[in-house]
Amino acid sequence: MGLGLLTLPAVLLLLCGRRTECTAGFIKSPLSEVRLTGEAVEIHCEVIGRPIPEIQWWFEADYSNNESFSQLWDGAREERVQINATYIFHATSTLCVTSLTPEDSGTYECRASNDPDRNHLTKIPRMKWIRSQANVMVIDHPDITTNAVYMSEKTVILSCNLSVNSLIVSGHRWLKGSKVLHEDKDTSNVMTYNVTGLPGDGSGQYTCEFLTTPDVRMVVNVSVSPQVLHLKASEHGNEGDTGVLTCQSNSFPPVTDWAWYIVSPNAVEVIGNGSSDRYVIKSTGNQTVLRISNVDIEKDQNEYTCNATNELGTGGDVIHFKVRSRLAALWPFLGIVGEVVVLVTIIFIYEKRRKPDEVCEDEDSATGALKSNSGANNDNLRQRNSN
C-alpha cells in the first residue's frame, strides 16, 4: 500500500489538510482468513481522522439468515475474544479470537466513526459509521492417515495421506522436530519420506505438512528401543579419585528408566544409590551418570552395564572400567624426571672428561698436520730437484 510508506502525520495532512475536523478513513482494512478448529485468528484495522475515530467490531455468523450484525467486545464468547485498541495519533484495533470453532466462521466488520454524536441513541449522526469487512472461515482439521513401512532394519518409508480434496495442496514439507528435512511443490494428496539410519539416528518424531491454506500436518513417530552408548572418558579412573561413568541414549522415545549393574562371570550386582555410600547415580532423560567415590583398584575395576528402558524395550552398553594406581599415574612424570636426570649426568660427565684432553688433542693434530704437510712439500722439492 502506497500509504504505508508515508508517516502518519503526512497521511493526515494529505487526507485532512489543515482542517480541525476530518471524517474517518481506513488506512488498514481487515483481511480474510481461513483457520483450523482450535487455532486462533487475529484481524487488524487502522483508521485516521480528526478527532481520532472510535473503532468497533461487529460480527455476522455464516449460518445466520436474518442479516443482523452483533457487536463484539473484549471478553465476549467466554473470554475467547480479545480486543486491543490504541488511540495515539490515529486509531488501531486488533481483534483476536482464540480456540476457534466452526461457529466462529462469519463476517467480521471493523466500524469507525469520529462523529461526536456517533453513539447518541436518538440523534441521527451527521456522518455514518464507515465499515470494512473480512471473512473468517474455520474448518475442522482434515484427517491425515499415516503409515510406516519397514524396508529393512535400517530403513522405513513414512507416508501421509490427506483425506479431503477440498484443500488445494501447493507443496509438501517433512520435518524432524523443528528441522526441515525436505520440501517440494508436488500437489498430490499423498507424501512419502524415506527414513534411513535406523535405529539410532533415524528414530524420532517426524511431521508431514501439506502446504495448504491453512497448512495441515500430522506427526509420525519412528520409535525404537533405547540405543545406548557410553562416553569414552568413562573408561578410566585414578585410584582414590572419583570415577565418573556416563551412558547416553539419543533415540526416540525417551528413556523412562536407567539401571546400573556390575556384571562378573559369577553374578550380576545391581547398583543403586543405596547399595553403597560410594555410589551416586544421577539420571536425566537421555543420560545417566554413575559416580564412584574413592575408587579402589581391587574392588572397582569391573565391567559395568548401564541399561535403559522405554516403552519399546531395553538397551544397554558395557563399560570396562580400568583403575590406574596412584603410582601408575606418576610413572610418566617419574619417567621424564629420570630421563632428565640421566641426560644431565651424562652431559656433565662427558663435558668434565672431554675438556682438558680436547685442547691437547687439537694442538697435536694441528701441528702434526703442519709438519706432515711441510714434509710432503720437501719431498716434492726433493723430487723436482732430482729431476
Ligand SMILES: *[C@@H]1O[C@H](CO)[C@@H](O)[C@H](O)[C@H]1NC(C)=O
Ligand atoms: C438473528 O438471528 C440471531 C441468531 O441467529 C438471533 O440471536 C437474533 O435475535 C436474530 N435477530 C433478529 C433481528 O431476528
Ligand SMILES: *[C@@H]1O[C@H](CO)[C@@H](O)[C@H](O)[C@H]1NC(C)=O
Ligand atoms: C493485547 O494486549 C495484551 C497486553 O498488552 C497482550 O498480552 C495481548 O497479546 C494483546 N493481544 C493482541 C491480540 O494483540
Ligand SMILES: *[C@@H]1O[C@H](CO)[C@@H](O)[C@H](O)[C@H]1NC(C)=O
Ligand atoms: C489415500 O486415502 C484414500 C482414502 O482416504 C484412498 O482412497 C487412497 O488409496 C489412499 N492413497 C494412498 C496412496 O494410500
Ligand SMILES: *[C@@H]1O[C@H](CO)[C@@H](O)[C@H](O)[C@H]1NC(C)=O
Ligand atoms: C524410497 O524407497 C523406495 C523403496 O525402496 C524407493 O523406491 C524410492 O526411490 C526411495 N525414495 C528416495 C527419495 O530415495
Ligand SMILES: *[C@@H]1O[C@H](CO)[C@@H](O)[C@H](O)[C@H]1NC(C)=O
Ligand atoms: C508419538 O509420541 C508422543 C511422545 O511420546 C506421544 O505423545 C504420541 O501419542 C505419539 N503418537 C502416536 C501416533 O503414537
Ligand SMILES: *[C@@H]1O[C@H](CO)[C@@H](O)[C@H](O)[C@H]1NC(C)=O
Ligand atoms: C541418587 O541420589 C542423588 C543425590 O543424593 C540424587 O540426586 C539422585 O537423583 C539419586 N538417583 C536416583 C536414581 O535415585
Ligand SMILES: *[C@@H]1O[C@H](CO)[C@@H](O)[C@H](O)[C@H]1NC(C)=O
Ligand atoms: C539430551 O536431550 C536433551 C533434550 O532433549 C538435548 O538437549 C541434549 O542434547 C541431549 N543430550 C545429548 C548428549 O544428545
Ligand SMILES: *[C@@H]1O[C@H](CO)[C@@H](O)[C@H](O)[C@H]1NC(C)=O
Ligand atoms: C540389560 O539389557 C539387555 C538387553 O539389551 C539384557 O540382555 C540384559 O540382560 C540386561 N542386563 C541386566 C543386568 O538386566
